[in-house]
Amino acid sequence: MNYWPLLGVVVIVIGFALRFNAIPVVVCAALVSGLLAGLHPLDLLALLGRSFVSSRVLLLFVLTLPAIGLLEHAGLREHAQQWMGRLRGLTLARLLIGYLLVREGLAMLGLTGVAGAAQTVRPLLAPMAEAAAEKIHPHLSDTDRDEVRAVAAATDNIGRFFGEDVFIALGAVLLIQGFYAQHGIELTPLSIALWALPTAIAAFGIQSLRIWLFQRRLVRRARAA
Amino acid sequence: MLRIDYVYGLIGAFLLFTAWRNLRDRQYPRAAFWLLLGVLFAGGDFVLAQQKIGHALPAQFAGCMVIALALLAPFLRRQSHPETVSASARLASALRLGHQLFVPALLIPLVTLLIALFGEHLFIGGSALFAKPQMTLTGLALACMVALFAAAHVARASLHVGLAEGRRLLDAIGWAALLPLLLAALGEVFTQSGVGTAIAALSGAILPEGNAFMCLLVFALGMVLFTVIMGNAFAAFPVMMAGIGLPLLIQRYGANPAILGSMGMLCGYCGTLLTPMAADYNLVPAALLELRNPYGVIRAQAWSAVGIFIVTFVTMWLLVFH
Numbered sequence: 176m177n178y179w180p181l182l183g184v185v186v187i188v189i190g191f192a193l194r195f196n197a198i199p200v201v202v203c204a205a206l207v208s209g210l211l212a213g214l215h216p217l218d219l220l221a222l223l224g225r226s227f228v229s230s231r232v233l234l235l236f237v238l239t240l241p242a243i244g245l246l247e248h249a250g251l252r253e254h255a256q257q258w259m260g261r262l263r264g265l266t267l268a269r270l271l272i273g274y275l276l277v278r279e280g281l282a283m284l285g286l287t288g289v290a291g292a293a294q295t296v297r298p299l300l301a302p303m304a305e306a307a308a309e310k311i312h313p314h315l316s317d318t319d320r321d322e323v324r325a326v327a328a329a330t331d332n333i334g335r336f337f338g339e340d341v342f343i344a345l346g347a348v349l350l351i352q353g354f355y356a357q358h359g360i361e362l363t364p365l366s367i368a369l370w371a372l373p374t375a376i377a378a379f380g381i382q383s384l385r386i387w388l389f390q391r392r393l394v395r396r397a398r399a400a
Numbered sequence: 401m402l403r404i405d406y407v408y409g410l411i412g413a414f415l416l417f418t419a420w421r422n423l424r425d426r427q428y429p430r431a432a433f434w435l436l437l438g439v440l441f442a443g444g445d446f447v448l449a450q451q452k453i454g455h456a457l458p459a460q461f462a463g464c465m466v467i468a469l470a471l472l473a474p475f476l477r478r479q480s481h482p483e484t485v486s487a488s489a490r491l492a493s494a495l496r497l498g499h500q501l502f503v504p505a506l507l508i509p510l511v512t513l514l515i516a517l518f519g520e521h522l523f524i525g526g527s528a529l530f531a532k533p534q535m536t537l538t539g540l541a542l543a544c545m546v547a548l549f550a551a552a553h554v555a556r557a558s559l560h561v562g563l564a565e566g567r568r569l570l571d572a573i574g575w576a577a578l579l580p581l582l583l584a585a586l587g588e589v590f591t592q593s594g595v596g597t598a599i600a601a602l603s604g605a606i607l608p609e610g611n612a613f614m615c616l617l618v619f620a621l622g623m624v625l626f627t628v629i630m631g632n633a634f635a636a637f638p639v640m641m642a643g644i645g646l647p648l649l650i651q652r653y654g655a656n657p658a659i660l661g662s663m664g665m666l667c668g669y670c671g672t673l674l675t676p677m678a679a680d681y682n683l684v685p686a687a688l689l690e691l692r693n694p695y696g697v698i699r700a701q702a703w704s705a706v707g708i709f710i711v712t713f714v715t716m717w718l719l720v721f722h
Contacts, residue, residue, distance in 0.1 A: 176597070176598060176601050177594060177598070178598050178602075180590070180593040180598060181595060181598050183586075183590065183595060184406035184590075184595060185595070185628055186544070187586075187629070187677070191676055194708075195685075196473050196573050196575070197576075197579055197676070197679075198470050198474075198578060198579065198582060199470045199471070199472035199473060199474065201470075201579070201583060202466065202467060202470035202520070202582065203470075203620075204586060205585065205586045205589040205590075208589055208590055208593040209589050209592070209593050210596055211593070212592070212593030212594055212661065213701070214504070214593065215590070217460055218455070218456075219458045219463070219589070220459075220461055220464060220467075220590075221451070221456045221459035221461040222458040222459075222588065222589060222592060223462075223463040223466050223467075223585055223589065224447060224458075224460060224461065224462025224464075224465070225447065225459045225462070226585040226587075226588035226589070227440065227462060227463075227466050227581055227582065227584075228440060228441075228443075228444035228448060228462055229444075229448065229584075229588075230445050230495065230580070230581050230584035230585065231411070231440075231444050231581065232407075232537055233581050233584060233680050234411055234441070234577060234578075234581060234582035235407065235411065235537055235540060235541065236544075236688075237411060237414060237415075237566075237570055237577065238410065238411060238496030238540075238541050238544040239508060239544050239547075240414075240547040240565075240566035240567075240569045241414070241544075241548050241559075241562035241563050241565065241566030242505075242508065242544055242547035242550075242551050242562060242566075242571055243505070243566075243569065244505060244553075244562060244564075244565025244566045244567075244568060244569050245548065245551040245552060245555060245557060245562035245565050246501055246504055246505055246551045246565075247565065248484065248485060248490070248498060248499065248561060248565050249490070249493045249494075249501060249551070249554070249556070250490040250491060250493040250494030250558065250559070251494070251496035251501045251502075251505060252490075253487075253490050253491045253499070254494035254495075254498065254499075254501045254502075255420060255502075255653060257494060257495075258694040262651050265562075265684065266629050269684070273428070274619055278466065279514075282492065285534075286513060286516055286536070287515075287665055288511075288516065288536040288537055288538075288539070288540050289509040289512045289540075289688040290509055290618045291513055291575045292681075292684060292685035292687055292688050292689070294508050294509055294512075294540070294689075295508075295509060296685065296689070297688050297689060298653070299502075299504045299505055299506075300410065300688055302657065317692070321691045321692055321696055322540075322692065322696070322700065323548075323702035324689040324691060324696075325689070325697050325699065326690055326700045326701070327597075327687070327689075327699055328686070328689060328697045329673075329700040329701035330687040331685075332673060332681050332682075332685075332697070333701060333704055333708075334702060335589065336669045336672065336673070337666070337669065337708070338670070340662065342446065344692070346634065347568035347633070347634070347665050348683045350634055350637060350638075350660075350665075351637070351661035351662065351665060353614050354637065354638055354641055355657055355663070355676075357578075357660065358529060358646055360650075360657050361411065362657060362658050362661075365440055366658045367658050367661055367662045368615065369658075369660035369662075369664050370658055370659045371640045371663075371665075372478055372662055373709065373711075373715050374666045374708065374712045376711065376714075377706045377707075377708060377711040378704075381704055381707040381708055381711070384704075385686070385703065385704050385707075392407075
């Protein structure tokens with residue numbers, strides 16, 4: 176067993192811990208691991224180039240930027256904030272938990288691409304959440320504002336991740352089924368997807384609880400201020 | 401027929417536009433960065449096609465460009481451009497346009513949803529409008545175009561304003577936009593270099609004999625740890641399964657494969673919430689939301705991840721051996 180390629184992992188850990196620019200760190204780690212595994216430098220270059228262009232789909236979110244940018248230029252975030260201010264019953268916790276429910280439900284139906292950090296969080300959810308937080312604490316500090324935004328993004332991630340595994344035709348379930356099929360164990364996708372349900376429910380409960388605790392923390396800070 | 405390849409061309413064009421605007425502003429490293437990336441996007445299909453017929457030279461060239469991007473990245477300071485309109489002008493515009501502003505923003509998820517649901521039934525002149533692979537993502541790209549036109553109409557602004565504002569946002573995100581792709585490439589290199597098998601061998605070596613609970617715990621924590629390293633539970637799953645799950649948990653201790661597979665994967669997902677290596681979920685949103693701490697999103701979700709892991713692990717332990 177050749178353990179030397181693990182040094183690539185060490186490069187990553189040190190690079191991220193010391194907060195170097197992540198891009199060169201990642202490329203260095205790839206070169207270190209590949210060379211220590213005995214790959215020919217030219218093959219390693221080709222592997223790096225090929226796998227990079229194969230995952231181009233991950234940059235798809237930039238196509239949302241012109242539309243979002245234009246709307247923000249015309250006051251989308253300001254309007255979302257104003258509107259939230261007028262909706263009396265809609266608290267921060269209700270807004271985020273409602274979003275979590277919709278996001279997780281859509282992911283369970285296999286519709287993961289319809290929402291996301293660029294599509295829904297930056298233009299809609301984050302400004303609305305900030306406005307809801309301002310109803311609690313009119314002079315939100317920059318740190319609090321960042322935390323509200325971060326909780327909105329976290330809610331989006333958690334809804335997506337733990338809903339998606341319940342859907343039978345998505346990556347995770349098919350990967351599990353494919354792995355077992357290769358090793359002579361036949362399972363239906365449904366029998367695998369079913370067991371993701373307890374975690375999906377738990378994830379909804381836990382994140383909702385944390386959102387509610389976050390709101391309570393903001394209320395306390397507002398009282399203390 | 402609309403295919404995902406056209407979407408890459410579109411992204412490439414937007415990246416080249418950003419490069420050109422930066423060149424005009426004399427931001428040379430930034431212009432070179434987006435130029436290289438734009439060329440990689442536009443030329444990516446050529447690289448893959450040549451690779452398929454056995455020509456490695458374009459892929460090697462692409463690899464060199466990736467290294468050049470890495471050398472340029474430290475020169476891109478993440479300074480956002482000044483706002484192009486004042487806050488008061490935006491507020492006045494918001495009051496004037498009201499709920500109309502929501503329409504284009506909601507068109508992005510809505511059009512994507514409609515194409516995801518009904519896209520395969522759309523035909524033009526007898527041929528399908530959308531190619532099946534990655535139809536939802538092609539739909540998302542189309543939805544972004546629809547939303548851009550709708551936004552220009554609502555705000556009575558030219559499309560050029562949209563492009564300029566889009567470029568401003570892309571520059572604000574900066575090199576963080578590149579991380580998801582690079583980490584995916586790193587995952588591939590790690591797999592080919594045998595990092596996975598080395599970790600599985602190590603975790604097998606520390607495994608206590610004859611204790612099903614400890615074995616399950618090492619499996620679950622291994623899924624988390626390996627996902628944290630690789631940034632992706634999909635890469636961790638086959639490795640941990642082949643190392644511990646299949647030979648020990650299933651074949652020796654009689655674990656239920658469906659439960660072990662499903663819940664084991666979900667343990668990995670908890671790891672995804674914790675790691676900067678999952679840049680598209682954790683670092684890019686932080687940059688998009690202009691958080692001052694790049695790890696802000698990870699911090700916000702860390703305790704949720706721990707809670708979800710504990711619940712999943714205990715449920716798995718209670719169910720998997722029956």
